[in-house]
Amino acid sequence: MQVLIIGDAVLYSGTVAAAMEGRFLGLPAIAVSSVAREPAHYESAARAVRLILDHIMYGSLTAVLPTNTILNVNVPDIPYHDIHGLEITQLGHEHKVEGAVAGTDPWGRAIYWVAPVGPGYDAGPGTDFFAVHNNKISITPVQVDLTSQSSLEPLSAWAESVKLE
Secondary structure (H helix, E strand, O other): OOOOOOHHHHHHOHHHHHHHHHHHOOOOOEEEEEEOOOOOOHHHHHHHHHHHHHHHHOOOOHHHOOOOEEEEEEEEOOOHHHOOOEEEOEOOEEOOOOOEEEEEOOOOOEEEEEOOOOOEEEOOOOEHHHHHHOOOEEEEEEEOOOOOHHHHHHHHHHHHHOOOO
């Protein structure tokens, strides 16, 4: 089973983390996923990666990619000839998880997986969910800074009002 790197799942992705490490080393980096629970069309993802890497290697993509940004690429798991192009997207958002699934690791210890999420709730035009659903390769620029800029000012005002005892 493949872990999907789409929408909010980028926050939990080891693939995205590895790509970020590449950026920290000064390398252009991409995280790629074939969007399916059981992928069958790896050649589609491979061809998409080759296309993007060619543009990175020969400069046309590197010239417009900020140094603190990676590309999160999601390829629909369909034959390559059925893909309808590329779309630059933003991350969609998924429904909240309803629980956890208990299991046992290979050493007999209890482990818990976050239960599968539902369909995207913010999955409209312009999102990675929408692009892949419409048989397009989704390319989302992802940056390192996760700071909620809109929260800084109100939280700063709150922090100034708090008195330490």
